[in-house]
Amino acid sequence: MSPDWVVIGGGLTGAALAWELQRAGAQTLLLDREPKVAGATAQSYGGLPHWSATTPLMAQLFAESMALYPTLGETLGADIGFAAIPLLMPTLPGDDLEALARGFAAMARPPQWLEPAAARTIEPLLTGNLTGAFATEHAWVDLTALTQGYREAMVRLGGEFRCATVKPPLTLPLQTTAGEITAGAIALCAGGDSGELLGRRSEPLRFTHSTALDVKTDRRLQAFVLSPHLARLRLEQSGEMTKVVDMGAVPTAQGVRLGQVSRLGDAGEAAAQIQAIREAVRDVLPTLADLPGTVLRCTVAFTPTGMPLVQPLHSQIYLFTGFTSPTLFVPPLAQRFAQAVLGDRLSVEGLTAFGWPPHR
Known part of the structure; x- marks a missing residue:
């Protein structure tokens, strides 16, 4: 029997949407080229920046997500690791603190600046040249576990997961490496792989190449440590910068993840990008900067507005992609999408x- 929906992309966005469609009563097939969770989902920091909403709509969606997360793991039957964790954004000599504060002013709960001693009380590994840090409440979720939880819960409800690569162009019936698939409709949730399938129809999506470093270590971070300069957000809004380094160090189950370099255009040389990450981390977390690790690289889709694309491309193909803060946008929007297509x-x-399109 042909499915009602084929969801292309088994990362967080696709897995969440497939689960919502299946539990709303639509027979759903989830496709991904990898059998395990991979790509941007597996390489994400997993942060939940619920404090950063800049519009009433974002604030509403972020609040809905934060209300869902405490029980979402139980609902899915998965340990998703949801936890509160502080966020520190260290400042360095030469930083314009007033300008940085103005950059945060439009956010729902702007971070507060701390003196160096107070910042080190929260994160003892902070040393180096910091002059202080902007701090706020933050949260974290294990995106790999969450995504796998969505996949397995969807299958338990009668949906199907299939490992296959979709061949362009994006039309029905769908051509894949596992054969031809006929379905009622398609939802494209392929993130950085969307451009290959959409071709000229990929506007207004843009794509950046992201590089990070996974480090196994027993040196445990007590906080997310990120740059206060929000360079990647500026890249996404302007589309003009060729490379940004947003210093980041976040805890993982095995150690820390260091990053990230984002590039428009070609992916660039991994070695040079990892060196840039290490140099940025060394300014505030020197004991982590030179540890060996595994290079992570992927392509990420975004929109210049910071708002995802959740819309029909035409009568049988829908977009659910371009998420800048997927951990907070995806849960409530996947729920709305599933209900909307059912009328x-x-x-x-x-x-x-x-x-x-508005209801007619």
Whole structure:
């Protein structure tokens, strides 16, 4: 029997949407080229920046997600590791503290600046040249475990996961390495791989190459440590910068993840990018800067507005991609999407800001 929906992309966005469609009553097939969770989902920091909303709509969606997360693991039958964790954004000599504070002012809960001693109380590994740090409440979720939880919960409800690569162009019936697939509709959730399938239809999506470093170590971070300069967000809004280094060091189950370099255009040389990451980390976390690790690289999709694309491309193909903060946007928007395609008027109205046509 042909599925009602084929969801392309088994990362967080696709797995969450497939689960919501299946539990709403639509027979769903989830496709991904990798059998295990990979790509941007597996390489993500997993942060939940619920404090960073800059519009009432973002604040509403972020609040809905934060209300869901405490029980989402139990709902899915998975240990997703959800936990509160502080965020520190260290400042260095030469940083304009007033300008940085103005950059945070529009956010729902702007971070507060701390003196160096107070910052080190929160994260003892902070040394180096810091002059202080902006600090705020933050949260974390294990995105690999969450995504696998969505996949398995969808299958338990009667959906199907299949490992296959979709061949362009994006049309029905769908051509894949596992054969031809006929379905009622397609949802494209392929993130950085969307451009290959969409071709000229990929506007307004843009793509950046991301590089990070996974380090196994017993030196445990007590906080997320990220750059206060928000360079990648500026890249996404302008589309003009060729390379940014957003210093980051975040805890993982096995150690820390250091990153990230983001590049428009070609992916660039991994060795040079890892060196740039190490130099940025050395300024504030010198004991972590030179540890050996595994290089992580992937392509990420984004939009210049910072808002994802949740909309029909035409009558049978829908977009659910371009998420800048997927951990917070995806859960409530996947729920709205599933209800909207089944005809719920309120859910349609809740998606018009993302390009969904209004209810007629």
